[in-house]
Amino acid sequence: MTDAKTQIEETVKANDVVLYMKGTKEMPQCGFSSRVAGVLNFMGVPFMDVNVLADDSLRQGIKDYSDWPTVPQLYVKGEFVGGCDIITEMTLSGELDTLFAENNVTFDKAAANKIREANA
Amino acid sequence: MAILATDIEALIREEFPNAQIKVQGDDGAHFAAHVVDESFRGKNRVQQQRAVYAALKGKMDGPAGELHALALTTKAPD
Numbered sequence: 001m002t003d004a005k006t007q008i009e010e011t012v013k014a015n016d017v018v019l020y021m022k023g024t025k026e027m028p029q030c031g032f033s034s035r036v037a038g039v040l041n042f043m044g045v046p047f048m049d050v051n052v053l054a055d056d057s058l059r060q061g062i063k064d065y066s067d068w069p070t071v072p073q074l075y076v077k078g079e080f081v082g083g084c085d086i087i088t089e090m091t092l093s094g095e096l097d098t099l100f101a102e103n104n105v106t107f108d109k110a111a112a113n114k115i116r117e118a119n120a
Numbered sequence: 121m122a123i124l125a126t127d128i129e130a131l132i133r134e135e136f137p138n139a140q141i142k143v144q145g146d147d148g149a150h151f152a153a154h155v156v157d158e159s160f161r162g163k164n165r166v167q168q169q170r171a172v173y174a175a176l177k178g179k180m181d182g183p184a185g186e187l188h189a190l191a192l193t194t195k196a197p198d
Contacts, residue, residue, distance in 0.1 A: 032189070068166070069173050069180035070189075085191050086165045 004061025012075040016105055017047035020062045021072040025049040032084035033072045039091050040074075042115065044108035045100065077103050092119055122148030123179065123187055129153075135175035140197075152191040161196035168194035 012018050017040070023029030025037045025047070040047050052059040052071050059071070066073055066080045074081045076099060081087065090096040091112070100107045125143040128151055132141050136157045145151035153172070160168040169192050173180060179187040 067170060080166060082166055082169075085193065086169070089165070089193070 002057075002061065004057040005065055008058070008061055008065045009078075011048070011050065013078045015048040016077055016103065017045055018050060018075045019047055019072055020050045020052055020058070020075075022051070022053050024051050029053060030071075032070070036072045036074060036084055036087050039087065039096075039115065043111050044106065046106060076100070076105065092116055124148070125151060128176070128179075128187070128190075131177065131179070132172060132175050135171070149188040151187065151189070152193075154193045156195055156197055158197060160194055165194065 019025070019037060019040065021028060021030075021033035021037055023033055025041060028034035028037050037049065050058065052062060062071065062073055063069055068080065068083065070083050072084055074083075074087055081099065082090065087096065090099070092115070094112075094116070097107065097109065097112050125145055129141050129143045132139065132143075132153065132155060136155065136159065139155050139157035142154040143151055144153075155172055159171070163171075172192060172194060176187065176190075180190065
């Protein structure tokens with residue numbers, strides 16, 4: 001494995017929820033990253049953000065690691081969950097709540113419901 | 121460098137000849153595609169969308185990729 005892959009694997013295994021994104025959760029630098037970070041922030045999910053713009057080897061490495069061409073990428077308990085479109089669909093359908101609940105990830109159910117009400 | 125909605129549809133069609141495919145967007149770089157295909161049955165969204173990305177043969181890759189953003193929705197027929 002390359003250094004980038006080793007680093008990614010260690011990161012996603014050591015942290016329950018990791019978002020590889022462009023920018024940081026406080027200052028996203030892409031609309032898609034901003035949307036996913038915004039959902040997680042709003043739902044009160046504790047997560048680690050990794051800024052792929054800060055490291056070129058990670059920027060390519062994360063795409064190779066997941067066999068997925070775009071960033072953001074969300075990982076829960078070491079498993080790749082999806083990118084912006086998938087996370088949006090799963091948020092609105094309630095599947096994301098289920099995934100977090102099954103993995104004992106803290107989140108605010110009322111906030112998740114608010115997102116769904118606003119998008120109904 | 122620009123890519124057309126019809127080019128994207130043709131690439132997806134090659135891989136999924138019987139799918140319902142709808143591609144929207146006309147700025148040459150940002151698109152939305154909706155693909156409904158029987159082969160998606162029993163696969164999760166990540167698996168379905170990986171198959172579509174594979175059909176696009178690297179058009180999404182890196183800063184040199186022609187396709188900057190593709191909002192993808194996939195499902196098996198109802």
